[in-house]
Amino acid sequence: MGAAFALFGAAMPGPLVAQEHDHAAPTTDPHGDVPGKKEFNAGELIMEHIGDSHDWHLWGHTHLPLPVILKTPGGWEFFSSGHLMHGHAYQGMHGTYALDHKNKMTVVGVNGEKDEAATQAITDLSITKNAATLILCVMLMCVIFIGMARGYAKRGAAAPTGLASFLEPVILFVRDDIAKNTIGPKHYMRFTPYLLTLFFFIWFLNIIGLIPIFPFGANVTGNIVTPLVLATATFLIVTFVAKWPYWQHMLAMPGIPKPVLVILTPIEIMGHFIRPFTLLIRLFANIMAGHIVLLVFFCLIFIFSKNGESLVGGFATSPFVAAFTVFINCLELLVAALQAYVFTLLTSIYIGNAVAEPHHDHH
Amino acid sequence: MTLLNILLQAAPDASMAVAKAGAVLGAGLAAVGAGIGVGRIGGSALESIARQPEAKADIASNMILAAALVEGVALGAVALGFIVGL
Numbered sequence: 001m002g003a004a005f006a007l008f009g010a011a012m013p014g015p016l017v018a019q020e021h022d023h024a025a026p027t028t029d030p031h032g033d034v035p036g037k038k039e040f041n042a043g044e045l046i047m048e049h050i051g052d053s054h055d056w057h058l059w060g061h062t063h064l065p066l067p068v069i070l071k072t073p074g075g076w077e078f079f080s081s082g083h084l085m086h087g088h089a090y091q092g093m094h095g096t097y098a099l100d101h102k103n104k105m106t107v108v109g110v111n112g113e114k115d116e117a118a119t120q121a122i123t124d125l126s127i128t129k130n131a132a133t134l135i136l137c138v139m140l141m142c143v144i145f146i147g148m149a150r151g152y153a154k155r156g157a158a159a160p161t162g163l164a165s166f167l168e169p170v171i172l173f174v175r176d177d178i179a180k181n182t183i184g185p186k187h188y189m190r191f192t193p194y195l196l197t198l199f200f201f202i203w204f205l206n207i208i209g210l211i212p213i214f215p216f217g218a219n220v221t222g223n224i225v226t227p228l229v230l231a232t233a234t235f236l237i238v239t240f241v242a243k244w245p246y247w248q249h250m251l252a253m254p255g256i257p258k259p260v261l262v263i264l265t266p267i268e269i270m271g272h273f274i275r276p277f278t279l280l281i282r283l284f285a286n287i288m289a290g291h292i293v294l295l296v297f298f299c300l301i302f303i304f305s306k307n308g309e310s311l312v313g314g315f316a317t318s319p320f321v322a323a324f325t326v327f328i329n330c331l332e333l334l335v336a337a338l339q340a341y342v343f344t345l346l347t348s349i350y351i352g353n354a355v356a357e358p359h360h361d362h363h
Numbered sequence: 364m365t366l367l368n369i370l371l372q373a374a375p376d377a378s379m380a381v382a383k384a385g386a387v388l389g390a391g392l393a394a395v396g397a398g399i400g401v402g403r404i405g406g407s408a409l410e411s412i413a414r415q416p417e418a419k420a421d422i423a424s425n426m427i428l429a430a431a432l433v434e435g436v437a438l439g440a441v442a443l444g445f446i447v448g449l
Contacts, residue, residue, distance in 0.1 A: 278435060278439070282431070282434075282436075288442065288445075
């Protein structure tokens with residue numbers, strides 16, 4: 001954990017915590033920089049919370065600036081995203097950069113307008129909120145599981161204690177009920193590391209998205225990128241591990257008359273691609289929808305109290321909204337584990353189909 | 364179709380609004396699909412438990428799995444509606 005804080009602290013040349021100042025520049029901040037401004041935009045608040053960003057919004061007007069890393073045709077750029085707040089432009093070593101209204105990094109010209117060609121040429125490799133949370137999750141998993149492994153080596157045949165005693169049934173569940181059942185007793189050990197990593201990675205990321213306190217609380221699995229990468233990993237594994245019977249069943253299923261094969265084969269080929277795609281959509285949409293529902297009901301308090309003006313509206317809605325939000329949060333805890341389970345189970349079913357031995361049961 | 368033509372003639376700049384209305388309508392229909400699907404799964408699971416109470420754990424875990432798969436498709440439609448609506 002000390003290493004984590006050193007990583008954050010060393011990578012930021014600017015102040016560790018940046019306060020927003022009142023500026024004349026128009027802002028899209030839903031809290032309203034100008035005192036007395038009562039405009040509450042629920043849509044913007046929701047998008048800000050479930051989207052990725054170059055700084056970490058802690059509370060109120062306090063942001064934690066994260067490092068910006070850009071690969072430009074002229075070279076690399078490192079600076080703190082604190083320079084980019086409120087749409088300000090930053091003069092780097094190889095260009096001037098600003099965040100546009102969709103929070104994407106753009107290269108701007110002298111009078112502030114976006115330079116299309118230069119923007120296409122840069123690669124934004126910043127440590128954004130999601131990237132930092134991914135690193136945090138990986139470190140958390142390493143600490144937990146490497147610690148567990150060392151504990152088992154030290155204890156020998158004795159029963160596990162502490163966190164290991166809680167996680168051991170889960171690990172055995174993934175290995176036996178998911179991997180062994182679907183892949184078969186011959187090949188399952190080869191894929192169990194990937195399935196275990198997948199299960200705990202998704203589960204931990206989902207739970208991190210539900211805890212609202214720093215350093216947790218970033219919506220990683222509800223962003224399309226993370227499930228995309230995981231689904232691509234599954235697709236690559238299934239494609240490269242698949243044995244000949246799998247391809248044969250896909251391209252020319254035995255025992256089917258030729259005219260039906262003409263329709264069936266394209267469908268099977270599409271299915272090979274669509275199945276990982278549904279994995280992606282299922283995880284992404286479930287988690288994102290859960291976060292949006294929570295945020296929408298939370299925003300109801302602000303809407304009913306007219307952003308602080310109407311005390312009656314605020315106090316009347318708060319108990320119901322609080323109770324409902326607690327209930328939805330508990331449901332989201334179930335969904336977090338369930339989506340991890342479904343992703344892992346379906347992945348192992350697809351792998352099991354791919355490495356299945358040819359069964360000779362033609363009558 | 365004629366209703367759409369009338370709407371677009373009355374407010375010619377409203378095509379984006381019509382698109383958003385269509386997206387939200389689609390998401391609502393997907394919710395109907397999810398409700399019907401998961402309702403049927405839950406109903407048959409309850410019937411099976413009533414017929415054989417000792418198989419409750421097996422049936423319950425299979426029900427949860429099937430519900431997650433059905434919800435996946437429905438939430439895909441919701442996500443599409445969300446993307447268009449924004």
